[in-house]
Amino acid sequence: MVVKPVSELAEVTIRSMASNGSGVGKLPDGRVVFVPRTAPGDLVRVRVSAVKRRWANGHVDEVLQPSEGRTDPPCPLYERCGGCSLQHLPYTEQLKWKGRFVVDALSRIGRLEVDEVAVTASPKPLRYRNKITFTLKRLSGGRVVAGFHHLRRSNYVVDVKDECILPEPELSSAWTSLRENWGANAARLPAGGRLRLTLRNSKSGVYLFVQGGRSPWNAENLVNRVPSVSTVWHHPSDSEEIELVHGRPHEDVWGGNRVMLIGDAFLQVNRGAAQLLEEYVKVRAGFPDTAIDAYCGIGQYGRTLANLGTRVVGIDVSAAALASPFVRDDENYQTVQGTVEEHISDYLPTDLLVLNPPRSGLEHSVPVQILAAPPKRVIYISCDAATLARDLYRLAPVYSLVEHRAFDFFPQTAHIETVMILKRSGN
Known part of the structure; x- marks a missing residue:
């Protein structure tokens, strides 16, 4: 207190x-x-x-x-903006401390003896994000601010023009053009006091996803002035439906598979680092006969294994994510919509279990189900070292940690992606 x-x-x-x-x-x-x-x-x-x-x-x-x-932070907004937390450290120092963060969590929470966790650097420490989300607020007197939340005052929005050094150049250019063309009081955007504006760069170009505001919204008045944005989605605050209001869905390629991007579809924001992690998982997975791809999303890891001949079941609660790949199910990849805790026991045991849960980690019943019918090996991918360590402790009665590595998906921030390779003890 x-x-x-x-x-x-x-x-x-x-x-x-x-x-x-x-x-x-x-x-x-x-x-x-x-x-x-x-x-x-x-x-x-x-x-x-x-x-x-x-x-x-x-x-x-x-x-x-x-x-x-x-070191001197490269962004002029760093002392006010809450988006980054490590710009004042040289990149090599950032990597060193991120490895220590993981070691500390594994030791303190997971009760594991790990001296060091190697961190694979991002191919790009700046300009790496293929997706960026801004908050827009309409203030009294027709004034508009649009940017990121303040470091110390979370209700305050730091206005961002072209200063941010994290988005890919195509996104920075599109953001500048949007700001220049949305008109007085952002009148060419949906009506409403607060909006979330997400820009994503894909193989098909840049698209805009607007959350909040009222429907209907005629996006043509805006996008005709911003040719760099080819597609626009809108999720009005008064509806549960996501509307395609301009253009057509973008296509992209992840894990060697074509996917359709619908609204705010979840994909890793750092394509270069994600490809390094994908290759690491593929090599460590080997050639199992069967696998479960839990919290699979679009199936970035499981579909890679399926392409190599493994029979894979992908489980995810998001119907939109499961529907994103152009080929949803095939001979080697079967999808199941629902929570992992509801369905995982139906497909256990298996040769390999790939876990890639959200930041909150595994729901409390999932480790119990895994231990009841343990796969031979587990590859656990995590974006939160604390919940990862907690779950490893829960799995410790049956599994031993044989390999680990971290990947820097989010340079200039304290976030880190970590992979643990677990092997079933005994027979």
Whole structure:
């Protein structure tokens, strides 16, 4: 429980980093303080913003003495924007700390003895995102702000024109053109106080997905002025349906398979890093006779195995994701719509189980079902080291960890993608 909000100043030496990217130091009273945008070795004046019994949050008032491990962030919005958390570290330092974040979670939560987790760098540390989402707010007096949420004031939107260094160049160009052409008070966008605008770059070009606002919306008045956007989807706030309001669905290729992109279809935002992970999974999977592709989405991993002759069952709750591939089911790949906890036991045991759950990890009954009919091997892909470690601990009675690696899908942030290779113990 928060004891009190405060606004006091203290000099702090940053000693380490937390898994969210904040620097960690100690206040004069001995309490641990978490300070975003700091690097180990920094001496900083911290403005303490909230104090709990054993720890506190703060933000940098002034960097008194920067550490050798600090660099100037390349984005001019970095000190205000909440999108990135590690731009003040050189990229090699980012990778080092991300590996440590994973080791800490595996040790502290998973109770595993892991000395080091190697991190594969992103082919592009900047301009790597093929998808970017902005928040647009209409303010009083006809003013519009559109960008990302503020670092410390989450209800405040930092206006972003062309400053962001994460999206691919095609997306930056499209965003600039949208801003220049949506008109006074963004009148050429759907009516409504707040909208979410997502741009995605695919093999077919750039498309726009608008969430919020009212229907109907005549998108032609906008897209006729923005030729770089070839397709527009709209999910009105007063409807459960996603509407194609301009153009036709884009096609893309993932895992060697053609997919159709509908609305806000889930795909990895870093294509180069995703391809490295896909190859890693393919090599470690070998040539099993049977496999389950749990939380399969479009089937990026399972369809790759199916193309090599493995009989695969893909399970996912999203009908849209399962319908995205042009060939949904074939001789080697069968899809099942529903939750993994509902269906996984129907297909166990199997030679290989590929797990790629959301950030929350496995639903509590899934490890129980796996242990009741354990596959020979498990490949667990995770975007959250803490829930990954928790689930590995649950699987420990039957499985041993034989290999691990992390992949940097999100440079300049504290997020990291991790792969664990598990082998069934005994027979």
